[in-house]
Amino acid sequence: MTATGKPGAPKRPASLQMIADHLGLSAAAVSRVLNGAPAAKSIPKPTQDRILAAAKQFNYRPNVLARSLRRGHSMTVGVLLPEVSEGYATLVLAGVEQALLQAGYVFYLVSHHHQAERVENAQTMFVERFVDGIVAIDTVLARHTELPTITVSCPDEQEGMTNIVLNHRRAAELAIDHLSGLGHREIAFIKGQAFSSDTEPRWQAIRHAASRAGITVDPLLVASLEGDSPTHEPGYFAAQRLLASGSSFTALFTFNDVSAIGAIRALREAGLRVPQDVSVVGFDDVQSAAFQNPGLTTVRQPLKTMGMLAAETLVQRIAAPPEHPAPKQLVIDPEFVVRESTCPPAPRRKT
Structure with a gap:
């Protein structure tokens, strides 16, 4: 039977x-x-x-879904991020995953590759699948659903959202003060892509920190990452453009560690030693940064911690009454990690 x-x-x-x-x-x-x-x-x-x-x-x-819906929650969350690759988004995602699992949640993951249509379609899908909330990592949200939403490094503040951001001003000061303290005055910079949420606030923070340290930012010594490849290539090509400008520099501050690794390759191909000829500072402190040759000096974003905070804040928002006010922003302080890719500039030869 x-x-x-x-x-x-x-x-x-x-x-x-x-x-x-x-x-x-x-x-x-x-x-x-x-x-x-x-x-x-x-x-x-x-x-x-x-x-x-x-x-x-x-x-x-x-029927777990039916039971959870009767209780008012599906115990699922939607997560949006640009792509899954080494670096920023993946480390944040690791923290999101850990905190959600501890809270008994599972999640749908959508990589949108900076395509606005995919972001909007994902938001619609999340609503249709009865998720309890959304975590958006480095993602521009053109519209806000009624779902509780926590963003990590997102540029637009919208009503009802909580954005977790890095203290960019402090991050820039740590890097610039380190380089200027070593004696560097001619510093080149690699900015992020236009689509990255961190590009503009970080660049404004760098300009402020440079002015504070009495360092002039030479437009010829500023290059931007181009394309949406998450590999080392954009940093490699940006460094080549800086070298082709003809302006000399003794230090390079890059948008992230992945681009710093590509830039070091370009510097070496040009016959320059790191750090003896050019000191290099990265940003993020990805897992491979400490194992580069030389080990990469970098601004450490507590990325996994930021992801955990995003998930924990979302779970709290889901459980809170709708009228409970949500904080608009949670600011996280960076750290600075000194390794072997920076040193004082070589003495200038007398002519």
């Missing part, structure tokens, strides 16, 4: 009512036991054992 009660019929999961009928018990009693409800403690142990045995016999599987 199958769960359908018909010989030869395909086996399918039984319902609570079918198990209750089989045992001669109420569906409410069966539900309490199989769902682990506190009220199940009042049911005698032998009866609980019979219910559990029947559930196994009839291949019972609880």
Whole structure:
């Protein structure tokens, strides 16, 4: 006899009512036991054992989605990020994943590659799949759904959203003060792509920090990453353009560690030593930064911590009453990690 009660019929999961009928018990009693409800403690142990045995016999599987929706939550979250690759977004995602798993949530992940249509389609999909909230990492959201939303390094503040951001001014000061403290005055810069949420605030912070240190930013010594490749190539080509400008520099501050690694390759191909001829400072402190040759001096963003904070804040928002005010911004301070890719500039030769 199958769960359908018909010989030869395909086996399918039984319902609570079918198990209750089989045992001669109420569906409410069966539900309490199989769902682990506190009220199940009042049911005698032998009866609980019979219910559990029947559930196994009839291949019972609880409808988790239906049960969670009855409680008001699906226990799922939508996550948006540009791409999954070494660097910023993946480290933030690791923190998001860890915190959500600890809270009993699972998530849908969408990589949008900076395509506005994919972002909007993903938001619609999340709503249709009854997610409880959204985490958006370095993602421009053209519209705000009614779902609780936490953003990480997103440029636009929207009502009801909480944005987790790095203290860019402090980050720039740490890097510029380190280089100027070593004696560097001719510093080149590699900016991020226009689509990156961090590009403009970080560049403004760098200009402020340079002015504060009495360092002039030479337009010829500023290059931008081009294209949307998450590889080392954009940094490599940006460094080549800086070298082709003909302006000399003794230090280079890059938009991120991935571009710094590409830039070091270009500097070496040009016959320059790092750090003896050009000191290089990165940004992010990705896992491979410490294992480069030389080890990369960098501004450390606590990326995993930022991801965990985003997920934890979202879970709190989901549980809070709708009228509970949400903070607009949570600011995280960076650290500075000194390794072997920076040193004082070489003394100038007398002519």
